Amino acid sequence: MAEFRTDPFNHSHKSREKRAFKRLLKRFFLLFFAAGIIISIPCFIYYSLKTTKAGSNKIVHHVVKKNPSPEKATATQEVDINNDPAIDEYLKSLNFNGSALVVKDDKVVMNKGYGYADFEKKLPNNSETVYYIGSITKVFISTSIMQLQEQGKLNITDSLSKYIPDFPYGNQIKLYNLLTHTSGIPEHSEPNEKISHADLIKKIEQGHLISQPGTKWNYSDSNYSILAYIVEKVTDEPLDMYVKEHIFNIARMKHTGFGEAFYKEQFASKGYKQKENEMISPSLPDMSQLFGCGDIYTTAYDLYLFDKALYTEKLLSKDSLKQFFTPFKHNYALGLYRDPGSYSDHGVLPGWNTLNSFSKNGNEFIVLLSNVQNGVKSLGAVNNQIYVMLRNNH
Numbered sequence: 357m358a359e360f361r362t363d364p365f366n367h368s369h370k371s372r373e374k375r376a377f378k379r380l381l382k383r384f385f386l387l388f389f390a391a392g393i394i395i396s397i398p399c400f401i402y403y404s405l406k407t408t409k410a411g412s413n414k415i416v417h418h419v420v421k422k423n424p425s426p427e428k429a430t431a432t433q434e435v436d437i438n439n440d441p442a443i444d445e446y447l448k449s450l451n452f453n454g455s456a457l458v459v460k461d462d463k464v465v466m467n468k469g470y471g472y473a474d475f476e477k478k479l480p481n482n483s484e485t486v487y488y489i490g491s492i493t494k495v496f497i498s499t500s501i502m503q504l505q506e507q508g509k510l511n512i513t514d515s516l517s518k519y520i521p522d523f524p525y526g527n528q529i530k531l532y533n534l535l536t537h538t539s540g541i542p543e544h545s546e547p548n549e550k551i552s553h554a555d556l557i558k559k560i561e562q563g564h565l566i567s568q569p570g571t572k573w574n575y576s577d578s579n580y581s582i583l584a585y586i587v588e589k590v591t592d593e594p595l596d597m598y599v600k601e602h603i604f605n606i607a608r609m610k611h612t613g614f615g616e617a618f619y620k621e622q623f624a625s626k627g628y629k630q631k632e633n634e635m636i637s638p639s640l641p642d643m644s645q646l647f648g649c650g651d652i653y654t655t656a657y658d659l660y661l662f663d664k665a666l667y668t669e670k671l672l673s674k675d676s677l678k679q680f681f682t683p684f685k686h687n688y689a690l691g692l693y694r695d696p697g698s699y700s701d702h703g704v705l706p707g708w709n710t711l712n713s714f715s716k717n718g719n720e721f722i723v724l725l726s727n728v729q730n731g732v733k734s735l736g737a738v739n740n741q742i743y744v745m746l747r748n749n750h
Contacts (some may be wrong), residue, residue, distance in 0.1 A: 436468035436483045443745055444468075450738065454625075454709075454726030455485050457656035460746055461719055467657055473625040473727060475635050485623045486611055486653050487725040488640075489710045490703025493652040494580045496599055498535055498691035499666065500587050502676045503602055509590045519586045524561055529569045531586070534579040535691070536684040540565040544578045546641035553647055557585050573685035577649035580691075584648020595648065607665035612654040615643035621653070625727035627707015635728070638706035650705060656723040659712050667718045698743070702736070704729065711735040713743075720746060 438444050440458065443466055447456055453471030457464070469481030504510050510519070512535060517526030525540075533539040542563040544556070551559070560578045567574060584595050591598050596614040604612050611621060618624055628635040643651045654662075665671050672680060681699060683689045692701040698720075700713035709729050714721040722742050724735050732738055 437464050438466055438468050440465045440746075440749065442749055443742055446741065446745065447738075450732050452724075452726065452738070453481065453628075453728040453731045454487070454724065455481050455483060455656040456725075457483075457660050457721070457723040458742060458746060459660060459721040465746075471728070473623060475626075475628065481625065481727070482623060483657060484611060484655055485625050485725075485727075486618060486621045486655050487625050487710060487727055488618065488627070488650070488653045488703075488705045488708045489659070489712075489725070490650045490705040490708060491577070492659070492701045492703040492710055492712055493646070493648065493650050495691035495701050495712075496603055496652060496662075497580050497583050497587065497648050498680070499603060499671055500595075500599060501531065501535065501583055502672050502680055502690065504587065504590055506673060506676055510586070516582070519589055520557065520582070522561075523557075523582075525565055525569065531583070532684075533569050534583050536688060537573055537575045537579055538570050538685060539576070539579055540567040540569050540572070540574065541576055541578045541582070542566050542574075543576045544581070544645075546577070546645040548639060548642050549645070550642050551644045553585055553588065553644075556581055556645070556647055573688065575688075577646070580649040581647050587648075603662070603665075603671060606670055607658075607661045609654065609658040609661050612652065612658045612662075614653075615651050618653040625708075627705065627727050627729065629707060629729045630731060638729070640706055646705075650703065654725075656725050659723045659725075660721050663712065663714045663721055663723075664718075667714065700736075700739070709735060711739055713739050715743075722746075 443456075443458060447470055451471070455469045456466055458466040467483045469483060469485055471481055473479045473481045473485050501510070501512065505512055510531065512531045514531050515527050516523050516529040516531065516534070516539075520526060523529070529539045529541070534541075541560065542565075544560045544563065560581060563578070587598060588595050600613075603609075613621075627637060627640070629638050630636075662671075666677070669677065680690045681692075681694060683694045687693050687695070689699070692699050695713075698713050698715045700711065702712075703710045707727060707729050709726045709731065711722075711724045713723070720743065722739050724739060726732070726735070
């Protein structure tokens with residue numbers, strides 16, 4: 357039997373070759389790793405510089421956004437704007453609590469908040485704070501009525517009985533009388549109880565005329581609740597849907613709506629009344645009681661957008677606007693007042709006090725919305741003073 361023997365010389369030679377191969381392989385990997393590091397260093401430096409540059413751009417963009425130019429401010433109300441220190445100091449001196457917007461020649465010179473939207477939580481007002489605007493709601497209803505007249509769906513010379521046949525004295529009352537508060541229909545009670553639109557009209561019908569239609573001016577929320585009801589009957593759709601489509605959307609009003617939707621807004625104000633150096637929150641009527649006469653909320657900027665759209669004939673034709681701005685009695689036109697140099701409307705709800713105004717030439721707009729009902733003695737006087745300052749300083 358042959359014996360198998362290993363050649364010691366041959367075995368040693370193969371071992372040396374194997375060790376040499378391993379050393380070579382190791383050197384290859386070291387060189388490959390070093391090359392990777394050398395290549396990655398400039399790439400890392402380039403990426404770092406690029407990231408830093410992008411970060412710097414973001415910071416610059418943020419700063420620009422916080423201080424937009426007046427020209428761009430006409431297109432957005434994202435941040436507070438103050439380009440008129442004199443008006444700013446004037447409002448601060450009055451302890452004005454709310455939001456103020458001032459526009460001159462299509463440039464926003466002020467759009468900012470003052471004081472608190474919520475005193476308990478110390479939440480400040482800003483340019484996007486929303487407020488209930490009370491009777492300023494009426495100008496949206498009168499605009500709707502005039503739009504429907506342009507569409508041939510009604511005429512403001514029509515009798516009320518054409519749309520609500522059983523309404524007392526409806527054959528003597530014209531839609532125009534409702535629009536101008538000369539119908540003789542008294543105010544209706546506005547408790548904190550929900551009511552349907554049909555039942556609200558029935559409640560208003562129970563009131564007795566306090567003057568013959570067309571003879572005397574008597575401001576009454578009831579007139580505009582009836583008009584809002586007629587808008588729904590003529591269009592066969594809810595009032596809020598019609599107004600949103602034909603007014604809010606056209607004017608690009610993004611933070612405006614009806615009733616309880618107010619509380620879904622990011623910056624909803626809380627209404628207050630000052631009593632003996634203390635802020636109290638008065639109770640509100642149910643919004644259904646304010647149907648068509650006080651149930652809209654908005655921001656100062658959105659209200660300006662409405663004014664601008666109205667004045668520039670985006671909502672009504674030139675002929676309709678002539679009728680719209682013409683007062684009948686007590687300098688009251690269709691939902692607003694015609695003052696010596698401007699048009700204005702004013703609204704008050706328990707906890708809120710609001711005023712909206714623009715010059716007759718459409719060059720100046722002033723909106724003052726406050727969530728302290730009696731925070732200043734007269735918003736009208738404040739509005740007039742701002743007009744004076746605006747014209748003297750610009």
